[in-house]
Amino acid sequence: MNSFDWLAHMGIPQVDNFDIVEIKFKGGRKEYFRNVNYLALTTGDPVVVDVPNGHHIGYVSLQGELVRLQMQKRKIRDDDNITKIYRIANEKDLEKWQEAKNREIPTLYRCKQIVDELGLQMKMSDVEYQADNSKATFYYSADDRVDFRELIKILASEFKIRVEMRQISLRQEAGRIGGIGVCGRELCCSTWLVDFKNVSTSAARYQNLSLNPGKLSGQCGRLKCCLNYELDTYMDAIKDIPQVEKPLLTEQGPAKLQKTDIFRKLMWFSYNNDNDWHSITCDRVREIQTLNEQGTKVFNLQVDKSTEIEDLAAQSTRELELLDKKFAKKKKKKKKKPRTDQANASSPVNPTPAEKREAKPSSEKPANSPKPPRANVNEQNQEGDRQSSEARRRKKNRNRPKPNGPQASSPASDALSNGSGPKPENKRKFPPRRNQGPNDSSNGQGN
Numbered sequence: 001m002n003s004f005d006w007l008a009h010m011g012i013p014q015v016d017n018f019d020i021v022e023i024k025f026k027g028g029r030k031e032y033f034r035n036v037n038y039l040a041l042t043t044g045d046p047v048v049v050d051v052p053n054g055h056h057i058g059y060v061s062l063q064g065e066l067v068r069l070q071m072q073k074r075k076i077r078d079d080d081n082i083t084k085i086y087r088i089a090n091e092k093d094l095e096k097w098q099e100a101k102n103r104e105i106p107t108l109y110r111c112k113q114i115v116d117e118l119g120l121q122m123k124m125s126d127v128e129y130q131a132d133n134s135k136a137t138f139y140y141s142a143d144d145r146v147d148f149r150e151l152i153k154i155l156a157s158e159f160k161i162r163v164e165m166r167q168i169s170l171r172q173e174a175g176r177i178g179g180i181g182v183c184g185r186e187l188c189c190s191t192w193l194v195d196f197k198n199v200s201t202s203a204a205r206y207q208n209l210s211l212n213p214g215k216l217s218g219q220c221g222r223l224k225c226c227l228n229y230e231l232d233t234y235m236d237a238i239k240d241i242p243q244v245e246k247p248l249l250t251e252q253g254p255a256k257l258q259k260t261d262i263f264r265k266l267m268w269f270s271y272n273n274d275n276d277w278h279s280i281t282c283d284r285v286r287e288i289q290t291l292n293e294q295g296t297k298v299f300n301l302q303v304d305k306s307t308e309i310e311d312l313a314a315q316s317t318r319e320l321e322l323l324d325k326k327f328a329k330k331k332k333k334k335k336k337k338p339r340t341d342q343a344n345a346s347s348p349v350n351p352t353p354a355e356k357r358e359a360k361p362s363s364e365k366p367a368n369s370p371k372p373p374r375a376n377v378n379e380q381n382q383e384g385d386r387q388s389s390e391a392r393r394r395k396k397n398r399n400r401p402k403p404n405g406p407q408a409s410s411p412a413s414d415a416l417s418n419g420s421g422p423k424p425e426n427k428r429k430f431p432p433r434r435n436q437g438p439n440d441s442s443n444g445q446g447n
Contacts, residue, residue: 022062023049026128027176028190032076036084046089057089057097057131100129107159114154122146125173135162141173171196174220188225199223206234237262242285249292252300269301
């Protein structure tokens with residue numbers, strides 16, 4: 001709540017000096033007192049002033065002719081209701097006032113507990129003790145009217161002090177508490193703003209701001225006071241902007257308004273809601289609106305009638321658009337065939353060599369050639385396996401040693417040697433053949 005005395009160096013005569021001084025108290029509250037003793041005061045001096053039922057201490061914030069202007073602005077009359085300044089505060093006055101200020105925070109906490117016990121719909125914001133420690137002012141905010149008679153009785157009996165309840169608005173509450181705004185500076189209501197004017201959403205509409213309550217609201221929960229700062233400038237600039245209630249009719253298509261630059265007097269339009277925006281001046285918009293009211297369509301937003309070059313360009317553009325639509329085909333996605341359980345069951349986990357040969361694809365053949373039957377292929381594979389097994393068996397029988405002496409051949413043994421007869425169930429394993437020397441007594445029939 002700082003004030004700058006911009007008339008201090010104006011050379012005003014001391015005889016006509018205004019004798020009322022502006023005094024600032026806690027929370028930015030300012031009141032006016034008369035300097036009857038003509039004390040030599042400077043801005044920031046602590047002074048003892050006269051208040052109802054006692055005295056209080058405040059700081060000098062403004063004096064001189066600016067005080068007269070402030071009183072006229074706030075419509076405060078210069079009459080006998082303005083009390084006087086006693087003296088400049090000494091150390092004893094400041095020590096007593098500091099003792100009274102130390103009681104404020106414990107009193108505020110205890111008051112909030114009593115309010116919760118009584119169930120009153122009110123929010124306690126601040127407490128201010130008078131410098132003579134004889135009175136305490138409780139500031140609260142509430143949506144509706146609150147009956148706090150019982151609360152006053154409890155507070156007076158507990159703190160042994162006179163109690164005054166004063167309701168304040170949410171903006172005044174934010175000013176007493178203080179804080180930092182989204183602009184990075186201290187809140188206006190806690191530094192210099194005293195009178196709170198009504199702020200409506202129409203102020204945001206005129207300034208082309210997004211109607212987002214989270215961005216338009218301040219710390220008090222109400223619309224920001226700074227929305228009114230530049231509103232008059234926007235209101236003067238909007239007078240030269242034409243109102244576009246319907247799209248502008250052109251041969252390129254209806255042009256819809258997308259954006260307006262109020263101070264540069266430019267308006268952006270788009271054909272058929274395209275992403276390409278075209279800027280024209282406000283005077284050009286009025287001309288197009290006048291032609292449309294007469295039933296005439298302009299060629300585009302820039303010119304009224306087309307030339308040969310513009311006709312060729314528009315024709316080539318239309319041809320390209322038609323070609324794009326003609327050859328723009330959507331790619332069809334191939335559907336994957338689901339694998340059936342039968343196919344999974346037919347494929348073995350570990351195929352045998354015969355099954356591998358069966359699964360091996362044959363040489364490529366024409367599509368019209370008939371496929372051989374499945375049974376003949378299986379018979380050929382079985383015949384080949386049988387012949388290979390007989391060849392292995394003959395080789396094994398040749399390596400077996402024969403017993404000493406002649407043995408009569410029998411049809412069963414001949415059949416067994418030829419591999420045509422039935423196989424014995426239990427095969428006898430013979431030891432490997434020994435190498436016979438020249439002095440061996442055997443007749444060598446095993447060769």
